[in-house]
Amino acid sequence: MSAPDLTIPVARRRQDREPWTLERIIVHALLIFFVVLAIGPVLIVIINSLKTTPAIFGGPFDLPTAKTFSLEGYKRVFTRGNFIVNYRNSLIVTVTTIVLTVVLSTLAAFALVEYRVRLASLLGGLFVLGIMLPIRLGTIPLIQMMLAWKLMDTLAALILVYTAMSIPIAVTLMVTYFRTVPTDLKEAARMDGASELRTFWIVLPLVRPGLAAVAALTMLPVWNDLWFPLILAPSRQNQTVTLGVQQFVGQFMNDYPALLAALTLGAVPLVLLFTLFSRQFISGLSKGYSK
Amino acid sequence: MISPAAAYRNLLLFVLPALAVYLVFAVLPLATSIVMSFFQTSGTSSDTFVGLANYERLFTHPTISGRFWNALLNNMQYFAIHLIVEVPMGLLLAALLTSGKLARSEGIYRTLLFIPATLSVVIVGFVWRLIINPLWGLVGFPLLGTESTALTTISLMSVWQYFGIPMVFLYSALLAVPNELVEAANIDGAGGWTTFWKIKFPLIAPQFGLIAILTYIWTFNGFDLVFALNGSAPGPNYSTDILGTYFYRTFFGSSGQLADLDLGAAVATIIFLTVLLVTAAYFWLIQRRLKSYSV
Numbered sequence: 001m002s003a004p005d006l007t008i009p010v011a012r013r014r015q016d017r018e019p020w021t022l023e024r025i026i027v028h029a030l031l032i033f034f035v036v037l038a039i040g041p042v043l044i045v046i047i048n049s050l051k052t053t054p055a056i057f058g059g060p061f062d063l064p065t066a067k068t069f070s071l072e073g074y075k076r077v078f079t080r081g082n083f084i085v086n087y088r089n090s091l092i093v094t095v096t097t098i099v100l101t102v103v104l105s106t107l108a109a110f111a112l113v114e115y116r117v118r119l120a121s122l123l124g125g126l127f128v129l130g131i132m133l134p135i136r137l138g139t140i141p142l143i144q145m146m147l148a149w150k151l152m153d154t155l156a157a158l159i160l161v162y163t164a165m166s167i168p169i170a171v172t173l174m175v176t177y178f179r180t181v182p183t184d185l186k187e188a189a190r191m192d193g194a195s196e197l198r199t200f201w202i203v204l205p206l207v208r209p210g211l212a213a214v215a216a217l218t219m220l221p222v223w224n225d226l227w228f229p230l231i232l233a234p235s236r237q238n239q240t241v242t243l244g245v246q247q248f249v250g251q252f253m254n255d256y257p258a259l260l261a262a263l264t265l266g267a268v269p270l271v272l273l274f275t276l277f278s279r280q281f282i283s284g285l286s287k288g289y290s291k
Numbered sequence: 292m293i294s295p296a297a298a299y300r301n302l303l304l305f306v307l308p309a310l311a312v313y314l315v316f317a318v319l320p321l322a323t324s325i326v327m328s329f330f331q332t333s334g335t336s337s338d339t340f341v342g343l344a345n346y347e348r349l350f351t352h353p354t355i356s357g358r359f360w361n362a363l364l365n366n367m368q369y370f371a372i373h374l375i376v377e378v379p380m381g382l383l384l385a386a387l388l389t390s391g392k393l394a395r396s397e398g399i400y401r402t403l404l405f406i407p408a409t410l411s412v413v414i415v416g417f418v419w420r421l422i423i424n425p426l427w428g429l430v431g432f433p434l435l436g437t438e439s440t441a442l443t444t445i446s447l448m449s450v451w452q453y454f455g456i457p458m459v460f461l462y463s464a465l466l467a468v469p470n471e472l473v474e475a476a477n478i479d480g481a482g483g484w485t486t487f488w489k490i491k492f493p494l495i496a497p498q499f500g501l502i503a504i505l506t507y508i509w510t511f512n513g514f515d516l517v518f519a520l521n522g523s524a525p526g527p528n529y530s531t532d533i534l535g536t537y538f539y540r541t542f543f544g545s546s547g548q549l550a551d552l553d554l555g556a557a558v559a560t561i562i563f564l565t566v567l568l569v570t571a572a573y574f575w576l577i578q579r580r581l582k583s584y585s586v
Contacts, residue, residue: 021392023392027387027390027392028396031387031388031400035400035403037451038403038404038406038451039403039406041418041419041451042406044422045421057426104309104312105309107305107309108306108309108310111301111302111305112302112306115293115298115299115301115302116298117298117299117302119302123310126310127309127313130313130318132566132570133321134508134511134512134562134563134566135316135317135320135321136512136535136538137321137538137559138317138319138320138321138323138324138559139320139324139542140327140555140556140559141319141320141321141323145320160312160316161316164312164313164315165316165317167312167313167317168317171309196305200305223411224409224410224412225515226413226514226515226518227514227515230518231543241411242411242413245414246519249417259417259421263414263417263418266413267410267414270409270410271406271409271410274402274409275402275406278398278405279398282405282459282462282463285459286460286462286463286464287463290460290463290464290498
């Protein structure tokens with residue numbers, strides 16, 4: 001029996017080296033099973049997109065070897081498909097929508113928290129209602145509006161609709177962040193003679209996590225949408241990645257390497273972005289909808 | 292202090308840009324759609340008010356109404372499968388993630404499990420179509436080509452994509468359960484299982500209502516996955532037709548069906564009412580009751 005052992009706090013020792021109890025093994029095993037279920041299909045597509053056609057069917061679960069490795073699929077996607085244009089369009093639409101949504105909803109949320117008149121709670125309620133509003137059901141008047149304003153088949157049409165679609169959840173989410181800003185700070189700024197816009201600038205750094213959450217939450221549905229690109233911007237030079245993949249896959253149903261390459265190109269950028277911003281996205285998702 | 296007049300002016304100045312975009316491109320189109328459903332706008336030189344004629348056609352015309360009820364029933368099944376499979380799966384995973392047995396790997400599991408929800412449905416549809424392709428030999432039966440299994444197959448593909456969403460809601464709710472409560476239960480000799488069902492579960496119960504209603508709204512807005520897999524006349528024999536594809540076909544037209552904007556507006560209004568009534572009922576009845584029970 002040596003006394004010094006007891007000086008190590010029990011709690012810390014447990015954290016440093018947790019024993020592999022049966023319970024712990026079961027928890028990990030179950031989670032690994034679901035992880036394989038979740039990303040296995042994606043990996044199968046990526047792996048097979050790097051192989052020759054006979055290898056794809058000969059051993060769909062084998063890794064590419066020196067003999068079966070091939071980038072032919074990717075070559076054909078870039079020569080026959082329209083991927084550079086598709087990516088450019090998706091980037092323009094998604095980035096512009098995110099910037100507009102973040103700017104407009106941050107301004108609105110600041111005011112809704114700041115000026116506690118009766119109209120503010122009414123407007124706040126109007127935005128909350130919008131979260132539940134199925135914007136697709138207004139598609140027919142949207143088509144007519146875009147035709148009348150000569151915006152049909154433009155990226156601008158998509159940007160306007162997506163911004164309108166993203167604003168309700170973005171405002172609601174930003175309101176929860178602005179509520180956490182201490183009143184003292186704003187009052188101090190006003191005492192120093194700061195204008196309201198200046199006060200807004202001063203508190204903005206305090207809600208930075210909210211800005212990231214809004215951006216992350218706006219990105220996914222916009223990039224992945226099929227409905228509005230199909231209806232409002234279907235022509236070849238305005239197609240987004242999602243619509244481009246959909247049409248490419250429909251056209252080249254039998255060219256498996258090209259098909260798998262197209263699917264990979266459609267999926268990978270967003271999966272990478274999500275992995276980088278998953279914390280912001282997940283906190284935004286649970287905070288924004290739990291109102 | 293700011294005077295009330297200045298407060299109103301500032302409020303409007305800050306809110307107006309967001310409000311304008313939201314009203315013009317979301318609220319106005321939906322409202323116009325409802326108005327339009329009472330008019331005859333195509334074919335005539337001026338719009339004529341026709342009362343409920345569009346609705347009459349929607350509910351009595353043999354093919355139009357038959358397909359509508361079929362799409363509605365399919366949509367209910369689509370929603371039910373999501374709810375029945377997704378929620379227990381999300382609960383299990385959220386419980387595992389917050390079991391306190393993971394330490395640093397918790398964040399990695401959480402991110403990996405959510406990846407399917409970041410894919411576009413076009414990709415999800417084709418990935419699964421390839422995997423269940425009889426050529427690859429995983430399933431020797433045409434699941435998507437058989438009337439009785441096609442809708443369930445598509446629903447499960449969608450469940451595979453979105454189980455991360457209920458997982459994240461429940462995970463966040465479980466993280467919010469005060470540690471003192473769990474510790475107190477542990478001191479009283481309750482194990483992980485008892486603590487979960489007796490302490491944590493009742494506290495996260497309101498989340499189930501929220502998940503159910505969001506799933507309802509999202510599935511009744513469903514379109515992309517079915518369209519990506521089966522086009523706008525989703526077979527076999529319309530067995531995978533849901534309200535979104537039915538709506539698209541009505542106003543856009545498809546082979547064997549002429550585009551009809553007014554009928555489309557009527558369909559949109561009915562879908563809107565279906566979503567609105569259930570959502571409103573949820574907020575008035577269930578949410579209120581859940582709130583009064585939970586602390």
